[in-house]
Amino acid sequence: MKNTIIAGLAIVAVVGVGTALYLNGSTRADDAGDNQIRAAEASAPDPAAIQRGAYVAVQGDCAACHTKPGGQAFAGGYGLQTPFGVINSTNITPDTDTGIGSWTERDFMRAVRHGKRKDGQLLYPAMPYNAYVNMSDGDLHDLWAYLRSLAPVKQAPEPNTLGFPYNIRLAMLGWNLLFFKNAGYVAAPKQSAQWNRGRYLVDGAGHCAACHTAKNALGGDTSAYLQGADLLGGHAPEITNDPHLGLGHWSGEQIQQYLKVGSNHQAVAAGAMGEAVEHSTQYLNDADLASIALYLKSLPGSGTQAPAALSANSPVMQRGAHVYETHCMACHNVQGEGINGMVPAFADNPGMRASSGAGLISAVLKGGRAAATEGNVTAAGMPSFGWKLNDGDIAAVLTYVRNSWGNAAPGVSAQQVAKARAALEVGPVMAGPG
Numbered sequence: 001m002k003n004t005i006i007a008g009l010a011i012v013a014v015v016g017v018g019t020a021l022y023l024n025g026s027t028r029a030d031d032a033g034d035n036q037i038r039a040a041e042a043s044a045p046d047p048a049a050i051q052r053g054a055y056v057a058v059q060g061d062c063a064a065c066h067t068k069p070g071g072q073a074f075a076g077g078y079g080l081q082t083p084f085g086v087i088n089s090t091n092i093t094p095d096t097d098t099g100i101g102s103w104t105e106r107d108f109m110r111a112v113r114h115g116k117r118k119d120g121q122l123l124y125p126a127m128p129y130n131a132y133v134n135m136s137d138g139d140l141h142d143l144w145a146y147l148r149s150l151a152p153v154k155q156a157p158e159p160n161t162l163g164f165p166y167n168i169r170l171a172m173l174g175w176n177l178l179f180f181k182n183a184g185y186v187a188a189p190k191q192s193a194q195w196n197r198g199r200y201l202v203d204g205a206g207h208c209a210a211c212h213t214a215k216n217a218l219g220g221d222t223s224a225y226l227q228g229a230d231l232l233g234g235h236a237p238e239i240t241n242d243p244h245l246g247l248g249h250w251s252g253e254q255i256q257q258y259l260k261v262g263s264n265h266q267a268v269a270a271g272a273m274g275e276a277v278e279h280s281t282q283y284l285n286d287a288d289l290a291s292i293a294l295y296l297k298s299l300p301g302s303g304t305q306a307p308a309a310l311s312a313n314s315p316v317m318q319r320g321a322h323v324y325e326t327h328c329m330a331c332h333n334v335q336g337e338g339i340n341g342m343v344p345a346f347a348d349n350p351g352m353r354a355s356s357g358a359g360l361i362s363a364v365l366k367g368g369r370a371a372a373t374e375g376n377v378t379a380a381g382m383p384s385f386g387w388k389l390n391d392g393d394i395a396a397v398l399t400y401v402r403n404s405w406g407n408a409a410p411g412v413s414a415q416q417v418a419k420a421r422a423a424l425e426v427g428p429v430m431a432g433p434g
Protein backbone atom coordinates (compact mmCIF):
# COMPACT_ATOMS: atom_id res chain seq x y z
CA MET A 1 0.00 0.00 0.00
CA LYS A 2 2.67 2.44 1.05
CA ASN A 3 4.73 1.68 -2.04
CA THR A 4 1.83 2.43 -4.32
CA ILE A 5 1.24 5.81 -2.75
CA ILE A 6 4.88 6.80 -2.96
CA ALA A 7 5.03 5.60 -6.54
CA GLY A 8 1.98 7.69 -7.32
CA LEU A 9 3.46 10.84 -5.84
CA ALA A 10 6.69 10.33 -7.71
CA ILE A 11 4.94 10.07 -11.02
CA VAL A 12 3.01 13.30 -10.42
CA ALA A 13 6.06 15.13 -9.16
CA VAL A 14 7.97 14.62 -12.38
CA VAL A 15 5.16 15.82 -14.62
CA GLY A 16 6.21 19.46 -14.46
CA VAL A 17 9.79 18.77 -15.42
CA GLY A 18 8.69 16.28 -18.03
CA THR A 19 6.54 18.73 -19.93
CA ALA A 20 9.33 21.11 -20.79
CA LEU A 21 11.91 18.48 -21.70
CA TYR A 22 9.60 16.16 -23.56
CA LEU A 23 7.99 18.81 -25.70
CA ASN A 24 11.38 20.19 -26.65
CA GLY A 25 12.77 16.74 -27.33
CA SER A 26 13.12 15.72 -30.94
CA THR A 27 10.80 13.24 -32.57
CA ARG A 28 12.27 11.35 -35.46
CA ALA A 29 11.31 10.41 -38.97
CA ASP A 30 7.62 10.63 -38.14
CA ASP A 31 7.88 14.38 -38.40
CA ALA A 32 10.52 14.48 -41.10
CA GLY A 33 9.27 12.41 -44.02
CA ASP A 34 5.89 14.14 -44.22
CA ASN A 35 5.88 15.03 -47.90
CA GLN A 36 7.04 11.61 -48.89
CA ILE A 37 4.25 10.06 -46.81
CA ARG A 38 1.58 12.29 -48.33
CA ALA A 39 2.75 11.42 -51.81
CA ALA A 40 2.57 7.72 -50.98
CA GLU A 41 -0.91 8.06 -49.48
CA ALA A 42 -2.30 9.67 -52.58
CA SER A 43 -1.32 6.66 -54.65
CA ALA A 44 -3.23 3.36 -54.82
CA PRO A 45 -2.73 0.65 -52.15
CA ASP A 46 0.39 -1.38 -52.78
CA PRO A 47 -0.35 -5.14 -52.50
CA ALA A 48 3.29 -6.00 -51.77
CA ALA A 49 3.38 -3.50 -48.88
CA ILE A 50 0.09 -4.88 -47.53
CA GLN A 51 1.48 -8.40 -47.60
CA ARG A 52 4.71 -7.38 -45.85
CA GLY A 53 2.63 -5.39 -43.35
CA ALA A 54 0.58 -8.45 -42.44
CA TYR A 55 3.85 -10.12 -41.42
CA VAL A 56 4.91 -7.07 -39.39
CA ALA A 57 1.55 -7.22 -37.56
CA VAL A 58 2.34 -10.84 -36.68
CA GLN A 59 5.81 -9.88 -35.42
CA GLY A 60 4.25 -7.16 -33.24
CA ASP A 61 1.40 -9.43 -32.07
CA CYS A 62 -0.94 -6.45 -32.62
CA ALA A 63 -4.07 -8.59 -33.02
CA ALA A 64 -3.58 -10.38 -29.69
CA CYS A 65 -4.01 -7.17 -27.69
CA HIS A 66 -6.33 -5.34 -30.06
CA THR A 67 -8.98 -8.10 -30.23
CA LYS A 68 -11.34 -8.96 -27.39
CA PRO A 69 -12.13 -12.63 -26.82
CA GLY A 70 -14.65 -13.67 -29.46
CA GLY A 71 -14.53 -10.18 -31.00
CA GLN A 72 -13.52 -8.97 -34.43
CA ALA A 73 -9.81 -8.74 -35.18
CA PHE A 74 -8.15 -5.38 -34.43
CA ALA A 75 -11.42 -3.82 -33.17
CA GLY A 76 -10.07 -3.44 -29.59
CA GLY A 77 -11.79 -3.91 -26.23
CA TYR A 78 -9.30 -6.38 -24.77
CA GLY A 79 -8.73 -5.52 -21.11
CA LEU A 80 -5.10 -5.60 -19.96
CA GLN A 81 -4.65 -6.18 -16.24
CA THR A 82 -1.88 -3.97 -14.89
CA PRO A 83 -0.83 -3.33 -11.28
CA PHE A 84 -2.49 0.08 -11.67
CA GLY A 85 -5.88 -1.05 -13.00
CA VAL A 86 -7.43 -2.33 -16.24
CA ILE A 87 -6.44 -0.65 -19.51
CA ASN A 88 -8.55 -1.43 -22.57
CA SER A 89 -7.06 -1.63 -26.04
CA THR A 90 -8.51 0.51 -28.80
CA ASN A 91 -10.05 -0.09 -32.20
CA ILE A 92 -7.30 0.09 -34.85
CA THR A 93 -9.43 -0.82 -37.86
CA PRO A 94 -9.97 2.00 -40.39
CA ASP A 95 -13.43 2.95 -39.05
CA THR A 96 -13.72 6.74 -39.08
CA ASP A 97 -15.75 7.17 -35.88
CA THR A 98 -14.45 4.50 -33.55
CA GLY A 99 -11.15 3.39 -35.12
CA ILE A 100 -8.24 5.09 -36.84
CA GLY A 101 -10.02 5.79 -40.14
CA SER A 102 -9.41 9.53 -39.95
CA TRP A 103 -5.73 9.15 -39.05
CA THR A 104 -2.79 9.88 -41.34
CA GLU A 105 0.21 7.60 -41.63
CA ARG A 106 2.12 10.12 -39.57
CA ASP A 107 -0.48 10.04 -36.78
CA PHE A 108 -0.15 6.26 -36.81
CA MET A 109 3.64 6.27 -36.62
CA ARG A 110 3.52 8.70 -33.73
CA ALA A 111 1.10 6.54 -31.78
CA VAL A 112 2.93 3.27 -32.35
CA ARG A 113 6.48 4.58 -31.82
CA HIS A 114 6.00 7.52 -29.48
CA GLY A 115 2.85 6.67 -27.57
CA LYS A 116 0.99 9.80 -28.69
CA ARG A 117 -2.58 9.68 -29.92
CA LYS A 118 -3.90 11.73 -32.82
CA ASP A 119 -5.41 14.24 -30.39
CA GLY A 120 -2.03 14.68 -28.71
CA GLN A 121 -2.98 12.71 -25.59
CA LEU A 122 -0.42 10.25 -24.32
CA LEU A 123 -0.95 6.49 -24.45
CA TYR A 124 -0.33 4.24 -21.49
CA PRO A 125 2.73 2.02 -21.85
CA ALA A 126 0.45 -1.05 -21.75
CA MET A 127 0.71 -0.35 -25.48
CA PRO A 128 4.41 -1.31 -25.85
CA TYR A 129 5.53 1.78 -27.79
CA ASN A 130 8.75 1.79 -25.79
CA ALA A 131 9.65 -1.36 -27.77
CA TYR A 132 8.00 -0.39 -31.05
CA VAL A 133 10.09 2.81 -31.09
CA ASN A 134 12.80 0.50 -32.48
CA MET A 135 10.73 -0.42 -35.54
CA SER A 136 11.93 0.96 -38.87
CA ASP A 137 10.10 3.47 -41.08
CA GLY A 138 9.74 0.76 -43.74
CA ASP A 139 8.12 -1.73 -41.39
CA LEU A 140 5.71 0.89 -40.04
CA HIS A 141 4.79 2.01 -43.53
CA ASP A 142 3.93 -1.57 -44.50
CA LEU A 143 2.01 -2.12 -41.27
CA TRP A 144 -0.02 1.01 -41.95
CA ALA A 145 -0.77 -0.17 -45.50
CA TYR A 146 -1.96 -3.49 -44.05
CA LEU A 147 -4.23 -1.98 -41.38
CA ARG A 148 -5.72 0.40 -44.00
CA SER A 149 -6.61 -2.62 -46.13
CA LEU A 150 -8.81 -4.15 -43.40
CA ALA A 151 -12.58 -3.79 -43.36
CA PRO A 152 -13.61 -1.02 -40.90
CA VAL A 153 -15.36 -2.28 -37.75
CA LYS A 154 -17.63 0.04 -35.77
CA GLN A 155 -16.89 -0.62 -32.11
CA ALA A 156 -16.30 2.14 -29.57
CA PRO A 157 -13.42 1.71 -27.13
CA GLU A 158 -14.34 0.83 -23.54
CA PRO A 159 -13.36 3.09 -20.63
CA ASN A 160 -10.35 2.27 -18.44
CA THR A 161 -10.52 1.65 -14.69
CA LEU A 162 -7.29 3.24 -13.55
CA GLY A 163 -7.08 4.89 -10.15
CA PHE A 164 -5.56 8.29 -9.41
CA PRO A 165 -3.00 9.41 -10.52
CA TYR A 166 -2.75 6.88 -13.32
CA ASN A 167 -6.05 8.03 -14.79
CA ILE A 168 -4.35 11.30 -15.71
CA ARG A 169 -2.73 10.79 -19.07
CA LEU A 170 -0.45 13.75 -18.45
CA ALA A 171 1.28 11.67 -15.79
CA MET A 172 2.72 9.63 -18.65
CA LEU A 173 4.93 12.60 -19.49
CA GLY A 174 6.83 11.81 -16.34
CA TRP A 175 6.87 8.13 -17.16
CA ASN A 176 8.19 8.82 -20.64
CA LEU A 177 10.85 11.11 -19.28
CA LEU A 178 12.05 8.46 -16.88
CA PHE A 179 11.73 5.29 -18.93
CA PHE A 180 11.14 6.03 -22.60
CA LYS A 181 14.20 6.17 -24.84
CA ASN A 182 12.98 8.10 -27.83
CA ALA A 183 15.42 6.65 -30.35
CA GLY A 184 15.15 4.09 -33.11
CA TYR A 185 17.13 0.90 -33.54
CA VAL A 186 20.86 1.54 -33.88
CA ALA A 187 22.68 -1.38 -35.50
CA ALA A 188 25.80 -2.69 -33.73
CA PRO A 189 28.38 -2.53 -36.53
CA LYS A 190 30.68 -5.19 -35.03
CA GLN A 191 27.88 -7.77 -34.92
CA SER A 192 26.61 -9.80 -37.88
CA ALA A 193 23.52 -8.89 -39.89
CA GLN A 194 21.80 -11.96 -38.40
CA TRP A 195 22.55 -10.86 -34.82
CA ASN A 196 21.26 -7.37 -35.57
CA ARG A 197 18.09 -8.79 -37.12
CA GLY A 198 17.58 -10.87 -33.96
CA ARG A 199 18.00 -7.91 -31.64
CA TYR A 200 15.79 -5.75 -33.87
CA LEU A 201 12.97 -8.29 -33.56
CA VAL A 202 13.44 -8.99 -29.83
CA ASP A 203 13.68 -5.32 -28.78
CA GLY A 204 11.30 -3.96 -31.44
CA ALA A 205 8.18 -5.66 -32.76
CA GLY A 206 8.58 -8.76 -30.53
CA HIS A 207 8.58 -6.61 -27.35
CA CYS A 208 10.01 -9.59 -25.44
CA ALA A 209 11.29 -7.31 -22.66
CA ALA A 210 7.71 -6.25 -21.87
CA CYS A 211 7.37 -9.57 -20.04
CA HIS A 212 10.90 -10.94 -19.64
CA THR A 213 12.55 -7.85 -18.06
CA ALA A 214 11.67 -7.08 -14.43
CA LYS A 215 9.93 -3.75 -13.79
CA ASN A 216 10.49 -1.18 -11.05
CA ALA A 217 7.72 0.21 -8.82
CA LEU A 218 6.58 2.62 -11.55
CA GLY A 219 6.41 -0.02 -14.26
CA GLY A 220 9.64 0.95 -16.01
CA ASP A 221 12.27 -1.58 -17.14
CA THR A 222 15.06 -2.39 -14.70
CA SER A 223 18.58 -3.01 -16.02
CA ALA A 224 18.18 -6.78 -15.56
CA TYR A 225 17.53 -7.10 -19.31
CA LEU A 226 15.61 -10.30 -20.23
CA GLN A 227 16.62 -11.81 -16.87
CA GLY A 228 13.13 -12.88 -15.90
CA ALA A 229 10.14 -11.17 -14.28
CA ASP A 230 7.07 -12.03 -12.24
CA LEU A 231 3.85 -11.24 -14.09
CA LEU A 232 0.40 -11.09 -12.54
CA GLY A 233 -0.09 -14.76 -11.77
CA GLY A 234 2.95 -16.09 -13.56
CA HIS A 235 6.62 -15.77 -14.30
CA ALA A 236 8.46 -15.07 -17.54
CA PRO A 237 11.82 -16.86 -17.12
CA GLU A 238 15.26 -15.50 -17.90
CA ILE A 239 15.89 -15.93 -21.65
CA THR A 240 19.57 -15.04 -21.88
CA ASN A 241 22.29 -17.68 -22.26
CA ASP A 242 22.67 -17.99 -18.47
CA PRO A 243 23.15 -21.73 -17.73
CA HIS A 244 21.32 -21.85 -14.38
CA LEU A 245 18.20 -19.72 -15.02
CA GLY A 246 18.35 -19.00 -18.75
CA LEU A 247 18.71 -20.81 -22.06
CA GLY A 248 22.36 -21.82 -21.63
CA HIS A 249 21.57 -25.52 -22.04
CA TRP A 250 19.27 -25.06 -25.03
CA SER A 251 20.73 -25.10 -28.54
CA GLY A 252 19.66 -22.45 -31.03
CA GLU A 253 17.51 -25.10 -32.74
CA GLN A 254 15.76 -25.95 -29.47
CA ILE A 255 14.91 -22.27 -28.91
CA GLN A 256 13.60 -22.06 -32.47
CA GLN A 257 11.48 -25.17 -31.97
CA TYR A 258 9.93 -23.73 -28.78
CA LEU A 259 8.97 -20.51 -30.59
CA LYS A 260 7.72 -22.37 -33.69
CA VAL A 261 5.67 -25.25 -32.23
CA GLY A 262 5.28 -24.14 -28.60
CA SER A 263 7.28 -26.99 -27.10
CA ASN A 264 10.67 -28.66 -27.32
CA HIS A 265 12.58 -31.52 -25.67
CA GLN A 266 11.96 -29.97 -22.25
CA ALA A 267 9.52 -27.09 -22.12
CA VAL A 268 5.89 -26.50 -23.08
CA ALA A 269 4.65 -22.93 -23.58
CA ALA A 270 1.45 -22.03 -21.72
CA GLY A 271 -0.23 -18.91 -20.33
CA ALA A 272 1.05 -15.57 -21.65
CA MET A 273 3.80 -17.27 -23.67
CA GLY A 274 1.38 -19.81 -25.05
CA GLU A 275 -0.61 -16.89 -26.45
CA ALA A 276 2.53 -15.21 -27.83
CA VAL A 277 3.43 -18.47 -29.60
CA GLU A 278 -0.09 -19.07 -30.91
CA HIS A 279 -0.60 -15.57 -32.31
CA SER A 280 2.91 -14.48 -33.17
CA THR A 281 6.09 -16.55 -32.99
CA GLN A 282 4.75 -19.72 -34.69
CA TYR A 283 4.24 -17.63 -37.84
CA LEU A 284 7.75 -16.16 -37.93
CA ASN A 285 9.87 -17.52 -40.76
CA ASP A 286 12.83 -19.78 -40.01
CA ALA A 287 15.42 -17.11 -40.78
CA ASP A 288 13.84 -14.71 -38.27
CA LEU A 289 13.54 -17.43 -35.60
CA ALA A 290 17.19 -18.37 -36.12
CA SER A 291 18.17 -14.70 -35.74
CA ILE A 292 16.23 -14.41 -32.46
CA ALA A 293 17.85 -17.60 -31.11
CA LEU A 294 21.33 -16.43 -32.12
CA TYR A 295 20.80 -13.08 -30.43
CA LEU A 296 19.43 -14.56 -27.17
CA LYS A 297 22.33 -17.04 -27.03
CA SER A 298 24.77 -14.11 -27.27
CA LEU A 299 23.54 -12.51 -24.01
CA PRO A 300 25.58 -13.49 -20.93
CA GLY A 301 22.67 -12.81 -18.55
CA SER A 302 22.44 -12.72 -14.79
CA GLY A 303 25.30 -15.09 -13.91
CA THR A 304 23.16 -16.56 -11.12
CA GLN A 305 25.04 -19.09 -9.00
CA ALA A 306 23.26 -22.38 -8.42
CA PRO A 307 22.59 -22.90 -4.69
CA ALA A 308 23.15 -26.33 -3.10
CA ALA A 309 20.11 -28.56 -3.63
CA LEU A 310 18.07 -29.39 -0.51
CA SER A 311 18.70 -32.84 0.95
CA ALA A 312 16.32 -35.53 -0.30
CA ASN A 313 16.02 -36.74 3.31
CA SER A 314 14.57 -33.53 4.73
CA PRO A 315 10.91 -33.80 5.86
CA VAL A 316 9.67 -31.26 3.30
CA MET A 317 11.40 -33.10 0.42
CA GLN A 318 9.92 -36.41 1.57
CA ARG A 319 6.46 -34.90 1.81
CA GLY A 320 6.96 -33.41 -1.66
CA ALA A 321 8.08 -36.75 -3.11
CA HIS A 322 4.94 -38.37 -1.75
CA VAL A 323 2.65 -35.71 -3.30
CA TYR A 324 4.57 -36.03 -6.56
CA GLU A 325 4.13 -39.79 -6.78
CA THR A 326 0.42 -39.57 -5.99
CA HIS A 327 -0.62 -36.61 -8.16
CA CYS A 328 2.02 -35.64 -10.70
CA MET A 329 4.08 -38.64 -11.79
CA ALA A 330 1.46 -40.01 -14.20
CA CYS A 331 2.08 -37.05 -16.50
CA HIS A 332 5.42 -35.48 -15.51
CA ASN A 333 6.95 -38.96 -15.39
CA VAL A 334 9.05 -41.06 -13.00
CA GLN A 335 12.27 -39.04 -13.18
CA GLY A 336 10.59 -35.71 -13.99
CA GLU A 337 11.33 -36.31 -17.68
CA GLY A 338 7.86 -35.25 -18.87
CA ILE A 339 6.39 -36.31 -22.22
CA ASN A 340 8.11 -34.82 -25.24
CA GLY A 341 6.02 -32.11 -26.89
CA MET A 342 3.14 -32.47 -24.38
CA VAL A 343 4.09 -32.34 -20.72
CA PRO A 344 7.06 -30.25 -19.56
CA ALA A 345 10.07 -32.01 -18.08
CA PHE A 346 11.17 -30.91 -14.62
CA ALA A 347 14.58 -32.61 -14.78
CA ASP A 348 17.39 -30.07 -15.20
CA ASN A 349 14.92 -27.46 -16.47
CA PRO A 350 16.01 -23.86 -15.78
CA GLY A 351 12.36 -22.76 -15.98
CA MET A 352 11.78 -24.67 -12.71
CA ARG A 353 14.51 -22.80 -10.83
CA ALA A 354 13.44 -19.14 -11.01
CA SER A 355 13.96 -17.46 -7.66
CA SER A 356 10.31 -16.68 -6.87
CA GLY A 357 8.54 -19.82 -8.09
CA ALA A 358 5.48 -17.62 -8.81
CA GLY A 359 4.85 -19.16 -12.23
CA LEU A 360 4.95 -22.69 -10.85
CA ILE A 361 2.62 -21.89 -7.95
CA SER A 362 0.13 -20.38 -10.36
CA ALA A 363 0.35 -23.40 -12.72
CA VAL A 364 -0.44 -25.83 -9.90
CA LEU A 365 -3.20 -23.70 -8.32
CA LYS A 366 -5.00 -22.83 -11.53
CA GLY A 367 -3.82 -25.36 -14.10
CA GLY A 368 -3.22 -24.35 -17.69
CA ARG A 369 -3.22 -25.31 -21.31
CA ALA A 370 -0.28 -25.76 -23.65
CA ALA A 371 -0.10 -23.67 -26.81
CA ALA A 372 -1.85 -25.21 -29.83
CA THR A 373 0.10 -24.56 -33.00
CA GLU A 374 0.14 -25.76 -36.58
CA GLY A 375 3.25 -27.77 -35.65
CA ASN A 376 1.70 -29.29 -32.50
CA VAL A 377 -2.08 -29.39 -32.36
CA THR A 378 -2.31 -31.39 -29.12
CA ALA A 379 -2.57 -28.55 -26.54
CA ALA A 380 -2.32 -30.82 -23.50
CA GLY A 381 -3.86 -29.59 -20.27
CA MET A 382 -2.40 -29.20 -16.79
CA PRO A 383 -5.22 -29.85 -14.28
CA SER A 384 -5.77 -27.32 -11.47
CA PHE A 385 -4.90 -28.61 -8.01
CA GLY A 386 -6.04 -25.58 -6.00
CA TRP A 387 -9.24 -27.36 -4.94
CA LYS A 388 -7.45 -30.64 -4.20
CA LEU A 389 -4.10 -29.92 -2.50
CA ASN A 390 -3.57 -27.66 0.51
CA ASP A 391 -0.93 -24.91 0.62
CA GLY A 392 1.55 -27.08 2.50
CA ASP A 393 1.32 -29.93 -0.03
CA ILE A 394 1.70 -27.58 -3.01
CA ALA A 395 4.69 -25.87 -1.36
CA ALA A 396 6.27 -29.26 -0.63
CA VAL A 397 5.83 -30.71 -4.11
CA LEU A 398 7.22 -27.58 -5.75
CA THR A 399 10.14 -27.49 -3.32
CA TYR A 400 10.72 -31.13 -4.28
CA VAL A 401 10.74 -30.65 -8.07
CA ARG A 402 12.92 -27.54 -7.70
CA ASN A 403 15.53 -29.61 -5.86
CA SER A 404 15.45 -32.94 -7.69
CA TRP A 405 16.89 -34.36 -10.94
CA GLY A 406 19.63 -31.77 -11.37
CA ASN A 407 17.64 -28.75 -10.12
CA ALA A 408 18.56 -26.57 -7.16
CA ALA A 409 16.47 -23.58 -6.08
CA PRO A 410 15.05 -21.91 -2.97
CA GLY A 411 12.12 -23.83 -1.47
CA VAL A 412 8.52 -22.63 -1.87
CA SER A 413 6.72 -21.83 1.41
CA ALA A 414 3.10 -22.51 2.33
CA GLN A 415 2.74 -18.74 2.97
CA GLN A 416 3.73 -17.99 -0.64
CA VAL A 417 1.10 -20.43 -1.87
CA ALA A 418 -1.53 -18.93 0.47
CA LYS A 419 -0.77 -15.44 -0.84
CA ALA A 420 -1.02 -16.59 -4.46
CA ARG A 421 -4.25 -18.46 -3.70
CA ALA A 422 -5.80 -15.22 -2.46
CA ALA A 423 -4.36 -13.04 -5.24
CA LEU A 424 -5.43 -15.43 -7.99
CA GLU A 425 -8.86 -15.87 -6.37
CA VAL A 426 -8.54 -19.65 -6.17
CA GLY A 427 -10.98 -21.05 -3.62
CA PRO A 428 -10.08 -23.29 -0.66
CA VAL A 429 -9.48 -27.07 -0.80
CA MET A 430 -12.74 -28.97 -1.13
CA ALA A 431 -13.46 -32.18 0.73
CA GLY A 432 -13.44 -35.19 -1.59
CA PRO A 433 -16.47 -37.45 -2.07
CA GLY A 434 -16.81 -39.91 0.82
Ligand code: HEC
Nearest residue numbers: 060061062065087088089090092111117123124126127128
Ligand atom coordinates in the same frame (compact mmCIF):
# COMPACT_ATOMS: atom_id res chain seq x y z
C1 HEC B 1 0.43 -5.67 -25.00
C2 HEC B 1 -0.76 -5.20 -25.65
C3 HEC B 1 -0.65 -4.41 -26.94
C4 HEC B 1 0.02 -4.75 -28.08
C5 HEC B 1 0.89 -5.98 -28.32
C6 HEC B 1 -0.27 -3.71 -29.04
N1 HEC B 1 -1.07 -2.77 -28.50
FE1 HEC B 1 -1.69 -1.03 -29.41
N2 HEC B 1 -2.59 -0.45 -27.67
C7 HEC B 1 -2.71 -1.22 -26.54
C8 HEC B 1 -3.49 -0.50 -25.56
C9 HEC B 1 -3.86 -1.00 -24.17
C10 HEC B 1 -3.83 0.74 -26.14
C11 HEC B 1 -4.61 1.88 -25.49
C12 HEC B 1 -3.68 2.59 -24.55
C13 HEC B 1 -4.30 3.81 -23.92
O1 HEC B 1 -5.53 3.90 -23.87
O2 HEC B 1 -3.52 4.66 -23.47
C14 HEC B 1 -3.23 0.74 -27.48
C15 HEC B 1 -3.32 1.80 -28.37
C16 HEC B 1 -2.91 1.76 -29.69
C17 HEC B 1 -3.08 2.81 -30.65
C18 HEC B 1 -3.74 4.17 -30.37
C19 HEC B 1 -5.15 4.11 -30.86
C20 HEC B 1 -6.05 5.21 -30.36
O3 HEC B 1 -7.20 5.24 -30.82
O4 HEC B 1 -5.65 6.02 -29.52
C21 HEC B 1 -2.58 2.36 -31.85
C22 HEC B 1 -2.55 3.09 -33.18
C23 HEC B 1 -2.07 1.03 -31.62
N3 HEC B 1 -2.26 0.70 -30.30
C24 HEC B 1 -1.51 0.24 -32.60
C25 HEC B 1 -0.88 -0.99 -32.34
C26 HEC B 1 -0.13 -1.73 -33.33
C27 HEC B 1 0.03 -1.35 -34.78
C28 HEC B 1 0.38 -2.83 -32.69
C29 HEC B 1 1.32 -3.91 -33.22
C30 HEC B 1 2.56 -3.43 -33.77
C31 HEC B 1 -0.09 -2.77 -31.30
N4 HEC B 1 -0.83 -1.65 -31.14
C32 HEC B 1 0.21 -3.71 -30.34
C33 HEC B 1 -2.17 -2.47 -26.34
C34 HEC B 1 -1.34 -3.16 -27.21
Ligand code: HEC
Nearest residue numbers: 206207208211234235236237267268269270272273276351
Ligand atom coordinates in the same frame (compact mmCIF):
# COMPACT_ATOMS: atom_id res chain seq x y z
C1 HEC C 1 3.04 -11.47 -22.73
C2 HEC C 1 4.26 -11.84 -22.03
C3 HEC C 1 5.38 -12.43 -22.85
C4 HEC C 1 5.94 -11.96 -24.01
C5 HEC C 1 5.56 -10.70 -24.80
C6 HEC C 1 7.01 -12.85 -24.34
N1 HEC C 1 7.09 -13.86 -23.41
FE1 HEC C 1 8.36 -15.47 -23.49
N2 HEC C 1 7.50 -16.23 -21.81
C7 HEC C 1 6.50 -15.64 -21.08
C8 HEC C 1 6.08 -16.54 -20.01
C9 HEC C 1 5.00 -16.29 -18.98
C10 HEC C 1 6.88 -17.71 -20.15
C11 HEC C 1 6.78 -19.00 -19.32
C12 HEC C 1 5.82 -19.90 -20.07
C13 HEC C 1 5.63 -21.27 -19.49
O1 HEC C 1 6.43 -21.70 -18.67
O2 HEC C 1 4.66 -21.95 -19.89
C14 HEC C 1 7.77 -17.47 -21.29
C15 HEC C 1 8.71 -18.39 -21.74
C16 HEC C 1 9.60 -18.17 -22.78
C17 HEC C 1 10.65 -19.07 -23.17
C18 HEC C 1 10.95 -20.43 -22.52
C19 HEC C 1 11.87 -20.24 -21.34
C20 HEC C 1 12.01 -21.45 -20.47
O3 HEC C 1 12.99 -21.50 -19.70
O4 HEC C 1 11.13 -22.33 -20.47
C21 HEC C 1 11.31 -18.50 -24.22
C22 HEC C 1 12.50 -19.07 -24.99
C23 HEC C 1 10.67 -17.23 -24.49
N3 HEC C 1 9.63 -17.06 -23.58
C24 HEC C 1 11.06 -16.34 -25.45
C25 HEC C 1 10.37 -15.16 -25.77
C26 HEC C 1 10.72 -14.29 -26.87
C27 HEC C 1 11.90 -14.50 -27.81
C28 HEC C 1 9.82 -13.26 -26.86
C29 HEC C 1 9.70 -12.12 -27.83
C30 HEC C 1 9.60 -12.49 -29.24
C31 HEC C 1 8.89 -13.51 -25.76
N4 HEC C 1 9.27 -14.66 -25.11
C32 HEC C 1 7.82 -12.69 -25.45
C33 HEC C 1 5.90 -14.41 -21.33
C34 HEC C 1 6.13 -13.63 -22.48
Ligand code: HEC
Nearest residue numbers: 268270327328331342343344360363368369370380381382
Ligand atom coordinates in the same frame (compact mmCIF):
# COMPACT_ATOMS: atom_id res chain seq x y z
C1 HEC D 1 -2.89 -34.81 -16.62
C2 HEC D 1 -1.49 -34.57 -16.75
C3 HEC D 1 -0.81 -33.73 -15.67
C4 HEC D 1 -0.78 -33.92 -14.30
C5 HEC D 1 -1.46 -35.00 -13.51
C6 HEC D 1 0.06 -32.88 -13.77
N1 HEC D 1 0.51 -32.07 -14.77
FE1 HEC D 1 1.66 -30.43 -14.56
N2 HEC D 1 1.49 -30.02 -16.55
C7 HEC D 1 0.85 -30.82 -17.46
C8 HEC D 1 0.90 -30.17 -18.78
C9 HEC D 1 0.30 -30.70 -20.07
C10 HEC D 1 1.59 -28.96 -18.60
C11 HEC D 1 1.89 -27.91 -19.69
C12 HEC D 1 0.77 -26.90 -19.80
C13 HEC D 1 0.83 -25.82 -18.76
O1 HEC D 1 1.92 -25.38 -18.38
O2 HEC D 1 -0.25 -25.37 -18.34
C14 HEC D 1 1.95 -28.89 -17.19
C15 HEC D 1 2.64 -27.84 -16.58
C16 HEC D 1 3.04 -27.80 -15.28
C17 HEC D 1 3.81 -26.73 -14.69
C18 HEC D 1 4.28 -25.47 -15.41
C19 HEC D 1 5.62 -25.70 -16.00
C20 HEC D 1 6.23 -24.47 -16.62
O3 HEC D 1 7.02 -24.64 -17.54
O4 HEC D 1 5.92 -23.35 -16.20
C21 HEC D 1 4.04 -27.07 -13.37
C22 HEC D 1 4.80 -26.26 -12.35
C23 HEC D 1 3.38 -28.33 -13.16
N3 HEC D 1 2.80 -28.76 -14.33
C24 HEC D 1 3.39 -29.00 -11.93
C25 HEC D 1 2.64 -30.13 -11.69
C26 HEC D 1 2.52 -30.72 -10.38
C27 HEC D 1 3.26 -30.24 -9.15
C28 HEC D 1 1.67 -31.75 -10.50
C29 HEC D 1 1.17 -32.66 -9.40
C30 HEC D 1 0.61 -32.00 -8.24
C31 HEC D 1 1.25 -31.82 -11.89
N4 HEC D 1 1.87 -30.83 -12.58
C32 HEC D 1 0.36 -32.74 -12.42
C33 HEC D 1 0.23 -32.01 -17.21
C34 HEC D 1 0.01 -32.55 -15.96
